[in-house]
Amino acid sequence: MDPRAARLLAWPFALAAAALRFASEWWLEPLTWRLTSAAAGLVAWLAVGAAGILVPLGVYLLLTRSARRRPATFEVDGRARRFTAPTAPAWVGPWSIVVGWLTGGVVMVERVPGEDRVRLFDTGAVLVVELVVVALVLLLIGVFLWSDRPRLTLDSQGITVRGLLRRTTVRWDRLVPGGPPAPSGKSTGVLVLAEIPVPPGPRAVPRTVPVGRAHVDPVFLAGAVRHYVAAAEHRPAIGTPAELDRLRAALAS
Known part of the structure; x- marks a missing residue:
């Protein structure tokens, strides 16, 4: 089912x-x-x-x-060129x-x-x-x-959580490489991102994104976010089956 x-x-x-x-x-x-x-x-x-x-x-x-x-995977929305995790x-x-x-x-x-x-x-x-x-x-x-709300999506621009009344988007280029950490225990419902401050400063600003209602393994999701924050060259391919296969192989290794 x-x-x-x-x-x-x-x-x-x-x-x-x-x-x-x-x-x-x-x-x-x-x-x-x-x-x-x-x-x-x-x-x-x-x-x-x-x-x-x-x-x-x-x-x-x-x-x-x-x-x-x-699951440790996403659904592929080829028309909109994005990966999705439904409710x-x-x-x-x-x-x-x-x-x-x-x-x-x-x-x-x-x-x-x-x-x-x-x-x-x-x-x-x-x-x-x-x-x-x-x-x-x-x-x-x-x-x-x-x-199907809330719904989580990844595209070439960033990560988005669409709720019934709100939409939260965090752009890849606003995040500091190296995060987020893999959720564990009671923290599996959120991703703690490190965002570049505006104006730029010496310390990153923590940004919490609720992801506990998304149908995706939280550890896999955190790994995917870390991957695309660090590997900008792969972002344009998000939303294709080949890129999903490559991402899963990269995270598994």
Whole structure:
């Protein structure tokens, strides 16, 4: 399964999580009220609530296990002459399902006095607003998954991270050769670049670029950035399959 398919697959699971959240509150939780033991009722209530998120999330993670591994390579965008790393399914997929599950609780219910069943807490215009909010959030989840943002690209000019609202670009000729260091531990989500100060000064200015949501191995990415900062003669070839093969061989050696 490719990364794009793995991202889009998260949307039906987000819908399922929302439906399970509402269904558990409407049908399953009232069953826990019939238990005579308060402790047993609490455990059953927690189990019902957890199942609504753990079942769709677990199945999604199982189906996309291979697609969530971050590869030591880029995708080639030959038309735009750039290397790209799309949004990582390992990040956007689980979060989409969690948001879907939370959305399922927007339509509130309450216990019918004296009975082991529930009813809608709001009616009329308030209920319509709740349903509209649920529909909009679930639709936005789908749009977000389809938009493939944030997205990381390398081209002949530099490295760019395109988010939903922001675009961050760092030019190769603004970076000091020798960096960035290979991310490790908790720092795998960022690249710490050394940028030439303006006006020029004796010390480089650290520049942090968020890359943790990109579907690429962070060590490979750091190596690629170091390579193109130092080897300006190879930058014009970025975005071609031959250059990607050469880059991978250079970094492997």
